[in-house]
Amino acid sequence: MLRSLLNVVRRTLLAAMSARDWQRARSAPPPSDRQIRILLLHANGMGGTIRTVFNLAGHLARTHDVEVVSVVRAREKPFFPIPPGVRVRYLDDRVSGRKGFLSRIPGVLVPREEAASDSFTLAAEIKLIRYIRSRREGILISTRPALNLLTALFAPPEVVTVGQEHLNLASHKKPVRRQIVRRYGKLDALVTLTETDLVAYDAALLSRPKVLTQMPNAVTALNGGISPLTGKTAITVGRLTHAKGHDLLIRTWVHVAARHPDWTMRIFGSGRKRGKLLASIEEHGLTSKVVLEGAATDVGSEMAKASMFVLSSRLEGMPMVLLEAMSKGLPVVSFNCPTGPAELITSGHDGLVVDMGDVEALADAICTVIEDQSLRGTLGAHAVKTAAGYDMEIIGKRWEDLLASLVQPR
Structure with missing residues (x-):
């Protein structure tokens, strides 16, 4: 009843506003x-x-x-x-x-x-x-x-x-x-x-x-220098929500950890999915392999410590965090989610893009960057140049x- 009454009031006000706008338009300055x-x-x-x-x-x-x-x-x-x-x-x-x-x-x-x-x-x-x-x-x-x-x-x-x-x-x-x-x-x-x-x-x-x-x-100017790409850590940054796909990233890391148990995935962000993600990490035996770090107060410095950035989102607009990671010289590995990654990343040049939702393909791409140090350096160097175009x-x-x-x- 209240909503119906409010809708009537709204329509009346909109009609009155339109008449007023006609008058305002006639005397509007440039x-x-x-x-x-x-x-x-x-x-x-x-x-x-x-x-x-x-x-x-x-x-x-x-x-x-x-x-x-x-x-x-x-x-x-x-x-x-x-x-x-x-x-x-x-x-x-x-x-x-x-x-x-x-x-x-x-x-x-x-x-x-x-x-x-x-x-x-x-x-x-x-x-x-x-x-x-x-x-x-x-x-x-x-x-x-x-x-x-x-x-x-x-x-x-x-x-x-x-x-x-x-x-x-x-x-x-x-x-x-x-x-x-x-x-x-x-x-x-x-x-x-x-x-x-x-x-x-x-x-x-x-x-x-x-x-x-x-x-x-x-791209936002961040603290921290260009990453030397020597640490055995990958990083991602984003709210802990369904859209960001951290559950898919945990499943991906099961395959990565089996091949490279000395590498760690650090997830920065806060959100309502934290409890479920912690349970999934424990269920998959990835405690200390995948770490929920909470919200980062200095994301640039954290990126500069890593050797790779991974985006596992189900959807994006244009993921600025990819460009921020690229500005730190990080090779990026990403799902081809709608929209953004495919327009920002030239796969094989400054990062790697795989089919949306294919956790095994994402794991293979991550492992390729881990195992090929020369490729890692080349992707990272090209990533810096790509990010510079978004200054x-x-x-x-x-x-x-x-x-x-x-x-x-x-």
């Missing part, structure tokens, strides 16, 4: 890229999207007024350092818990099937919409389906809107994809991470944004060119 605002779900978290957004924000802040806007604040301090010149604003502070009646009501605009829907209470949606509607100029960049959809619905005509896809279209559940297909055409620009996903969006959208383009994330100076210039093009008279 578009400007002086102010850039970037929407994140939780800026104080530890995910890859947050790291890459901070990386981009820091670059843009050298010549623009940049603010990262976090919908929720569930952790008191940021996990990643805030770049110089970047401000962070929090809309729904939950450090001391959710407060108020509206904070106990689920949101009505974000699809329930969106992975972050539990974070969008009615209070959070209202605060976010108020913020979006308060903008009077500049560029608003949103970074996940929930934020892209609300930006497409509520952004006023004075604001240039840019939606980012940090995973890929196929990874979203069908109800979310249906809304994406209908609404993303209202954005001024949509940016995918890979060419594969760009093609998928181009085919799926009912109407195109003014600009539909592909832009990889820039922030290069990718940042592409972003600056895109944003400048969007504020030309529309």
Whole structure:
């Protein structure tokens, strides 16, 4: 009953907003890229999207007024350092818990099937919409389906809107994809991470944004030097979730350990699958062979100690962690999951790519890198050069060119 009433209110407000936007558009000033605002779900978290957004924000802040806007604040301090010149604003502070009646009501605009829907209470949606509607100029960049959809619905005509896809279209559940297909055409620009996903969006959208383009994330500068590739350890980094495929990696290491018992697999990350993964390690007799290290506070230094990086994900957007490992001179071995690895790795040149889910093929590739020291060095040297092509100076210039093009008279 309450949800039905809220839906009626929503439709009424949207109609009134459309009329108001017509008036605002008539008196809107020329578009400007002086102010850039970037929407994140939780800026104080530890995910890859947050790291890459901070990386981009820091670059843009050298010549623009940049603010990262976090919908929720569930952790008191940021996990990643805030770049110089970047401000962070929090809309729904939950450090001391959710407060108020509206904070106990689920949101009505974000699809329930969106992975972050539990974070969008009615209070959070209202605060976010108020913020979006308060903008009077500049560029608003949103970074996940929930934020892209609300930006497409509520952004006023004075604001240039840019939606980012940090995973890929196929990874979203069908109800979310249906809304994406209908609404993303209202954005001024949509940016995918890979060419594969760009093609998928181009085919799926009912109407195109003014600009539909592909832009990889820039590799994050990390501590630690280039790995000497002498340690008998492999490394992976990622949240302990089903999508990251650590269960497949443990099964893979059964084969690796049988051939090379002196090598260790170190898994950095935290998440809800930790207990099950620990049980699997013990069940397969891999205690001390596969080690769950927890979240890394200095991932660059940990990578520099390893001799190989392994990606066992079931799906990705564009796995930045691969490029970060490559920047440390690590040969990378990866499943050909959708999407990203095949676009980042030239198999046999700077890493090895095997069929998705084939744990024996992954084990064979790992063992090849272990056993062939010359190949290991060659792959690692080429990996450094590959990662250099994703330097922030290069990718940042592409972003600056895109944003400048969007504020030309529309």
